[in-house]
Structure formats: C-alpha cells, structure tokens
Amino acid sequence: MKQISTIKYGAINMIYFDNAATTYIKPKKVYDSLADTLLNYGANAGRSSHSLAAKTSEKVFETREKISGFFDIDTPENVVFTTNATYALNIAIKGLIKKGEHILISDMEHNSVLRPIEALKDEGYSDYSVFATAGDLEKNITSQIKPDTKIIVSNLMSNVNGREIDYRILCKIAKTHKLKLIVDASQIAGHKKISMSHFPDNSVLCAPAHKGLFGIQGAGFAIFKSCNELKPLIEGGSGSESKSRFMPKLLPERLEAGTLPIPSIISLGCGIDYINKIGIDKIEEKINILTDKISQILSEQKNVIFYGGNNGVISFNIKGQNSEYTADILNTNDIFIRAGFHCAPLAHKTLGTYKCGTCRISLSYFNKINEADILNKVLKENFS
C-alpha cells in the first residue's frame, strides 16, 4: 500500500494505431500523477473541508484553469467535468436545445451527436438537417438555415478520416445568424490549436480526457461560454446548496452531480501540461508528417482503397477484404488498428463506405516514423 508497484511497459513491441479510441502511450507525468493523486490527496473535491479534501478541490480547480487556458477562455468555472465526451455532448445538446428549435449538424457526426439529436426528434422536441462538409462549408451551412434554426452541432475533426471542419467558419456563421453552437472536439483536442476566443456566446466545446489530451479514461468535459438556463440531465449531491431541492444555479456545480472522477481529471491536467511543454504546433506537425507518410504508403498500394487521411486519422480498405479481416491480419503482426463503423454511420454515408466500413489507422504524438515502414512491409507481405 505504500507504493504503486512498478510494472514493465507491457506491449513495447506492438504498433498502436488506435489512438482515436484511446491514446495508449501517455506522458510519464500522467502515470506519475495517479500515485500522487491517490496517495497525497485522494479525497473528494468540494465536499469536506479537511486538508486532503481541500487539496483535492484545489487540484481539480487547477485542472479547470489548465483546460480554460488551453482553449483560451478566462472562466475556469465554466469547465464542467463529465465521464466522457459523449456525456458532455448530451448535457450540452439536451441542456441548450429548446422545443421547436431546428438544428443543423454536419455530415461527419459520430453517434455521440446523432443519437441524442435523434432522441430529441423522437420526443417531438426538435428536427434537424444535415450540412455537407465537402466543398464550400459556409455556403453549405447558410443555405440550410431556416427561420427556426437556432443551433449548429458539429464535429471539428472526423474520427473516420480526420476531415476537419473549420471552427472559425462555424463561429462566424453562428455569430452572424445568432445561432447557438456546440462543437465536438474529441479528435482535434490536443492535435490542433482551438481558440474559444472566437466562439459566440451560448457555445460549448466538448472533449474527452483520454484521447489527444493524454489523460486516463474516466473523464471528459464541456466548456460553456456564457450559457444560461441550462437544464441539468442528472441531479444529485453538489457539495453546495445542499438544502435546495434543485441543483445549484451556477456552473460547474449545476452540471456536476456526485463524486468527480478525480484521478482522470488530474491526469488530464498533466496531459495538457505535457502538450504545452512540447507545443501543440510541434505535435500537429509531427502527426501530419506521419499521416502523410502513411497516406502515401496506402495510396501507392494497388489493392488499397484509400478514403482520406488528415490530422492523424486515416481510413482505407483492402480490395475484396472486409475491414475486420484486414485488421485481424495486422493484429497478428502486432499492428493494432480499428475496423468497422467507428460509431459514425453518418460519416460512412458521406464517404460512401456505409456498406463496408473501413480500416482506421489513428496516430498520436508518440507514434514513430519507422512504424509506417513496418506497416508498409506487413501490408506488402500480406495483401500484394
């Protein structure tokens, strides 16, 4: 109990290309933070006032500050912690959208956006239209705005092929047409700079801890920019205003019921420290170099169908093989990718892969250039 025992980095010989699900390799400080959190202040935040609890609260607030700083806003109290990005998107979507409001979503949405919006539609709450992300984004969106359109909900980077949706255009349209804006930054956070200084009022950015921000699984967050009248999805203990039968009015307590996932939150803060130390532009550059190299390898293979690769996310198939089979062959060669639909059927409709799904390679800053060469060799050996 006095130490967290040392365990060897178990799978050093593998190539991990499934970072869009979870980054497997974390910065050393992230691992170290777990022992520190659990042994030096493993109490509850915002509940008791004893030394350990006070230190826990302080550390959680420091993480809110790190997150708000990372996304260029000056209201750390508007960083709401959740268990993952899906939960963050659900509280944003169901908290912000009102009955009768028409919604615009992109054609690259994940089920974490599509399903809650379908649920609102089923309840007779709201209807939605889908805008194309290829071509002239601004025109695609504005041409779909109707008098009752009140909100845009959009991915900023596809989890299927890394397609980017320029948040500056989304922000511009939202400001011009007085629309609310919810963005899913799950894949882009930690890969490219996002500045919420461009965001309109009544906007939200959602992301998980465990992808590009290098935290451990168990936390996500929604950053609210000047949002009022949010309806909580979950009610419970809030540590403050205990006697009220309602959740507190102010963020973050209003939307954070019950005990927070402290170890994951703290680890996320350490992940952001690491990104700041390296520099996000340098991370973006390295990931892009590797993305381009792998994209080129795939494009040069005759029997590969290549569906695009950007920002560390690449989709392909081997002609005549289903994606699961291809992934299995790579797996036997210790190359770990994901096959199938990646919980994003709408994106597959857009990309023309709705029937077959795709093989997805997804990268992190910790992937190495020579891993592309090994992939090339394995693909040639098995699929030429």
Added chain:
Amino acid sequence: MKQISTIKYGAINMIYFDNAATTYIKPKKVYDSLADTLLNYGANAGRSSHSLAAKTSEKVFETREKISGFFDIDTPENVVFTTNATYALNIAIKGLIKKGEHILISDMEHNSVLRPIEALKDEGYSDYSVFATAGDLEKNITSQIKPDTKIIVSNLMSNVNGREIDYRILCKIAKTHKLKLIVDASQIAGHKKISMSHFPDNSVLCAPAHKGLFGIQGAGFAIFKSCNELKPLIEGGSGSESKSRFMPKLLPERLEAGTLPIPSIISLGCGIDYINKIGIDKIEEKINILTDKISQILSEQKNVIFYGGNNGVISFNIKGQNSEYTADILNTNDIFIRAGFHCAPLAHKTLGTYKCGTCRISLSYFNKINEADILNKVLKENFS
C-alpha cells in the same frame, strides 16, 4: 513511461475519518491494478478487436462477473457501469419510473435520490411520499401504499448516521405489492452482505466504486434485475449496432454510451477481490467494533450531542459549536472528518439536525482501534 513511479504514502500521520465520501486507503492490489491496466491493456472495451482492446473488454467483463457474484446474481451483463452512484441512481429512477406512478422514498435519502425525484415531480411526471425509517418499517411503508404506487426508492444505509434500512423488508413489500424497487447501496456496499437473490424483478441496486468497494473514483454501477423497456438518459457510441439511430436494446450497452472509465472499473474489481479475501463478515465486525468504541467515546463526553452511529457512520456535534468549527479543530490535529449536511437534507430533517448539520466520522476496514483513543484525547483537550 516504463514505470509508474513510487511515491511514499503521503499522509501517514493523519487519521482519515471521511471514508463515506471516499475511502482514502485502498488495498495494495487496487493501486497495482492501475499500472497493470494502463501499461498492459489500456485500450477501449467493446470497440476495436485488436489484442489490447480484446484484453480490455475481457477484463471489464470479468469485473461485471465479480460484481454480479458479489451481489449474488447470475447476469453479469446486467451490471451497467456509470461514473458514480448518482448517475446510476438517475438512470435507474428516470429509466424505470413512468408518468403518473406514485413513488415511495425513505426519510433518510441523499440528494442523489431526492433531487432526481423532485425533478420528475416538477415535470409533472410523478409524485412521491416519504416513509419513516424509525419504528416498524414494514408498517410505515405499507400504510403509505396507494393504488397508483408503483415503486420504492430507498437508501440501505444512511450516509449521515449509518442507519440501516433492511433490504429484506423492502424486497418483501415490493414482491407482495408488485412494486419496482431501486436501492441506493452507496454506504452499505462493502460493509455488509447484500444478496440480490432476494430482490424482486424490476429492481436495481446502485453503488459507487470508490467507497466501501475500494475502487478509485470515476466509476459506479447499477445492477438491473430483469428490467425491460429502460429509456436511456444518454445516447452515443455503443460499440455495437453502430448503424442504428437508437441505443442497442440489450444491457449493458443500452445504458453505457461512450468510453467507459476502465481504470476505475478494473480497480473496483480488485477491491471486491480484496473484500472476498478478507471476508465481508470480518470487515463488518471490525467496522462495528470501531463504531461502537467511537460511539461510546462520544456518548461519554458531556458536551457532545450524539445523533447515532452504525455500520461505520457516526454523527455528532459539540454543544454550542457549529459543525464546521469542530471539524476545523480536528483537522488541525490531523483528524479528517466531514461537517455540514452531507448532501442529505431530508435525513437531517428526520434526525432533527436540519438547522445545524452534523460532524460525521466515517470509517473503513483500514481504520485502527487506536485512532479512537487519539480522537478521544483530542476531543478532551479541545472541547472539555
């Protein structure tokens, strides 16, 4: 990155009496599980099929089996993971209760039950009545049953003074009157044996990972016994049936959207292993001995108002002092307790402490008998 570094158990000289918020000391295997999880299989469960992801899925399912075994049910797939017990109670309450159904709750409920039920009431969904837990429990409950009463939602052990509400009586009434049953086992899980073999169909048990079950913060669970037609609160990626616009019909996927808090889930399984190794009866016995000793110490102090102590949870006040002041004095002596309302205003109404709140001492198996003597000394020195 190759090791989780070793950090000394930081606060060895303190007395941690805030275990009803979070158990601070965990079994060594729980700490060790973090390194194992993150370094040997830190991928996503139920998503990709590569070796790391498959091992992650297997380990998560093993934890479902450990939990279902611990609570005597044979359907591990009905163990739904959440971020904490509050979230578990919310999905149970909002998933099971239908419009127009009258609800019975105990007079010792936490805000994690009271607030979601008040929210349902505000939406014109359901009304509720409160039954007394002192005296003849069966009579107290059955006398409140109306023709439209369809569900009992009840704590099994108060987080304010450890008062126990006999689940066998709740189960008997639910079976006799064909009521649904949701129990909040947050404080009792890991302290006393609960067997869901007694539970009726359409019942749910909710608990967090990080209290008596010794997991780290970030996970909770709801165990559903033969519940159908559950409406999800959160929709998103489920890893299966990706193409459907709805969440999958079957548990656990139906209620588990997005990435699971894997490190916390695995640590919870290790906590249960530890409890099974020691024996829950032995844990209960040790906690009861220490509870009795501290209760006696408090009862013997002339200036202490004692509100009861059972099963490791004890509430008191020092005459003429508010609870926060008393907690601060103890804190300066490195004794960490919680003061205030403990997010349970209804329980304070029941106990007559609604105006003042209480000081709460809450124990775990890892507290030591001599800690009671130190508490006694500090109380005498400061409040005699």
